[in-house]
Amino acid sequence: MKLTLKLVVAAMATAGLGSSVLAAGTNHPSVDKALAHLKGLSAASQTADADAFSARDVVVDADGSTHVRFDRSFKGLRVIGGDLVVHADSRGNFRQSSQTLREALSTDTEARYDDAAAIQYAQSLFSGTAEGKPQSQLVIYARGATPALAYDVVMFGMREGAPSRMHMIVDANSMQLLDKYDEVMTATSTGTAKTLTSGDVPITTDSTVRPRLTYFALRDPSRGNNYTTNLKNKTSGTGSLFNDKDNVWGNNATTDTATAGADAHYGLGLTWDYYKNTFGRNGIDGIGSTTYSRVHYSTNYVNAFWDDGCFCMTYGDGDGVTYLPLVAIDVAGHEMTHGVTSRTAGLIYSGESGGLNEATSDIMGTMVEFAANNPVNPPNYLIGERIYTANNGVPTPTTALRYMFKPFLDGQSPDCYSGNIGQKDVHYSSGVANHFFYLLAEGAVIPPGFSGKIASTSQLVCNGNTAIVGVGRDAAAKIWYRALTVYMTSSTNYAAARVATLNAAGDLFGVGSTQYNAVAAAWSAVSVL
Numbered sequence: 184m185k186l187t188l189k190l191v192v193a194a195m196a197t198a199g200l201g202s203s204v205l206a207a208g209t210n211h212p213s214v215d216k217a218l219a220h221l222k223g224l225s226a227a228s229q230t231a232d233a234d235a236f237s238a239r240d241v242v243v244d245a246d247g248s249t250h251v252r253f254d255r256s257f258k259g260l261r262v263i264g265g266d267l268v269v270h271a272d273s274r275g276n277f278r279q280s281s282q283t284l285r286e287a288l289s290t291d292t293e294a295r296y297d298d299a300a301a302i303q304y305a306q307s308l309f310s311g312t313a314e315g316k317p318q319s320q321l322v323i324y325a326r327g328a329t330p331a332l333a334y335d336v337v338m339f340g341m342r343e344g345a346p347s348r349m350h351m352i353v354d355a356n357s358m359q360l361l362d363k364y365d366e367v368m369t370a371t372s373t374g375t376a377k378t379l380t381s382g383d384v385p386i387t388t389d390s391t392v393r394p395r396l397t398y399f400a401l402r403d404p405s406r407g408n409n410y411t412t413n414l415k416n417k418t419s420g421t422g423s424l425f426n427d428k429d430n431v432w433g434n435n436a437t438t439d440t441a442t443a444g445a446d447a448h449y450g451l452g453l454t455w456d457y458y459k460n461t462f463g464r465n466g467i468d469g470i471g472s473t474t475y476s477r478v479h480y481s482t483n484y485v486n487a488f489w490d491d492g493c494f495c496m497t498y499g500d501g502d503g504v505t506y507l508p509l510v511a512i513d514v515a516g517h518e519m520t521h522g523v524t525s526r527t528a529g530l531i532y533s534g535e536s537g538g539l540n541e542a543t544s545d546i547m548g549t550m551v552e553f554a555a556n557n558p559v560n561p562p563n564y565l566i567g568e569r570i571y572t573a574n575n576g577v578p579t580p581t582t583a584l585r586y587m588f589k590p591f592l593d594g595q596s597p598d599c600y601s602g603n604i605g606q607k608d609v610h611y612s613s614g615v616a617n618h619f620f621y622l623l624a625e626g627a628v629i630p631p632g633f634s635g636k637i638a639s640t641s642q643l644v645c646n647g648n649t650a651i652v653g654v655g656r657d658a659a660a661k662i663w664y665r666a667l668t669v670y671m672t673s674s675t676n677y678a679a680a681r682v683a684t685l686n687a688a689g690d691l692f693g694v695g696s697t698q699y700n701a702v703a704a705a706w707s708a709v710s711v712l
């Protein structure tokens with residue numbers, strides 16, 4: 184038996200219960216004693232003459248008992264699953280060893296296949312995107328019933344949105360996969376997003392531990408492993424996951440490419456939470472599936488979109504003059520809600536159903552903004568107000584893409600229903616439903632900052648009913664969500680939306696309840712009869 188002591192590593196924090204772990208390089212006498220025990224007790228400790236051991240750490244209890252952990256090699260080959268701990272009392276007397284190896288190794292170390300074959304086989308099995316050259320090492324794999332000569336092939340790359348350092352253990356004589364495991368382990372951590380539109384906010388990220396390197400990624404293990412990538416001005420692909428050393432993301436300005444990522448990641452988390460906390464919905468599809476946001480799409484792109492194909496959101500950078508990157512809270516909520524709609528009512532994106540689809544996104548995007556209640560991006564019934572450069576830092580902006588309380592302030596969206604509304608672009612035909620929602624939630628109230636643009640409350644309704652009283656945002660949102668998920672179908676039009684929301688209000692609050700009657704009054708006030 185050849186016993187060698189190569190190094191003592193692992194300078195870990197002091198263990199609990201009065202034990203301590205010795206610092207790296209400590210040449211503790213218990214190591215030599217433990218090696219001597221292995222030599223003298225080879226039968227009891229499953230050691231072979233061709234074994235060699237290197238001590239990895241030593242735990243010393245308060246009473247002086249020692250626990251020396253060793254890695255094992257056999258004929259110079261690393262033995263996966265061959266590690267063991269030798270326990271001794273305070274006087275150095277052997278107590279027992281802990282290990283999973285059941286008998287001394289006697290494995291033939293002549294391989295039938297070479298490592299190139301093993302690498303090729305492992306590459307064919309890797310489900311992620313590989314980066315760089317795989318590494319391969321001949322080892323003894325001793326985790327199975329019978330120890331086997333194998334190649335430990337390590338593939339580097341990205342897998343399921345996270346960095347991967349995947350070990351594929353390939354039998355060197357049969358080319359069978361014996362085991363695989365990812366060395367990269369992640370944990371939830373809280374980072375700081377220095378956003379463009381919402382100030383400095385906490386976000387959930389993950390910390391990724393690779394040997395000798397910890398870094399962070401814009402990936403949220405607490406919310407479906409959702410993640411955020413940088414498209415670097417391309418128009419296709421998944422993009423690169425944002426990584427960071429200090430878990431502080433962006434600099435509140437577009438000079439740091441991570442800033443837009445910070446906003447998008449924040450908005451994604453807010454939207455996820457809103458659906459979960461308000462409706463008990465687990466993610467966009469209701470079963471918690473992972474989605475992702477791609478920022479820096481194309482160049483000077485003034486839009487954002489949801490794509491059912493990739494189950495992902497995409498954000499442009501704006502034109503750099505009038506428009507900032509389109510990563511504000513309500514835009515994020517809007518885009519994710521398209522995913523919710525496609526998995527529930529499936530409102531077809533044309534005609535009146537298309538307008539209802541768009542309105543659903545504006546309504547829920549706004550509700551996400553209210554739930555966030557961010558002081559830098561205060562909630563309101565404007566859509567996309569924070570993508571305007573001129574609104575940066577303005578607490579009560581009056582310029583936006585759309586105005587739910589009076590849609591025609593955009594010059595395109597009708598305030599009131601008419602029979603040809605389905606011929607308009609869905610971003611304009613949505614106005615009537617947005618208007619309905621505002622009146623249902625708030626009543627005929629002129630919002631802050633708009634008394635100059637809206638002369639009287641009579642301009643907020645189509646039928647002169649300025650006495651209409653709102654039922655509150657929460658009740659209104661619950662009614663809309665239930666209508667969307669229970670009663671609306673792919674071709675629901677405005678008349679059917681009235682019926683669907685009345686059904687929903689009846690279910691939630693009772694037929695003839697205040698809320699039920701308010702739904703009827705709000706639709707009537709936008710000329711949907």
Ligand SMILES: [Zn+2]
Nearest residue numbers: 517521541544
């Ligand atoms: Zn949309």
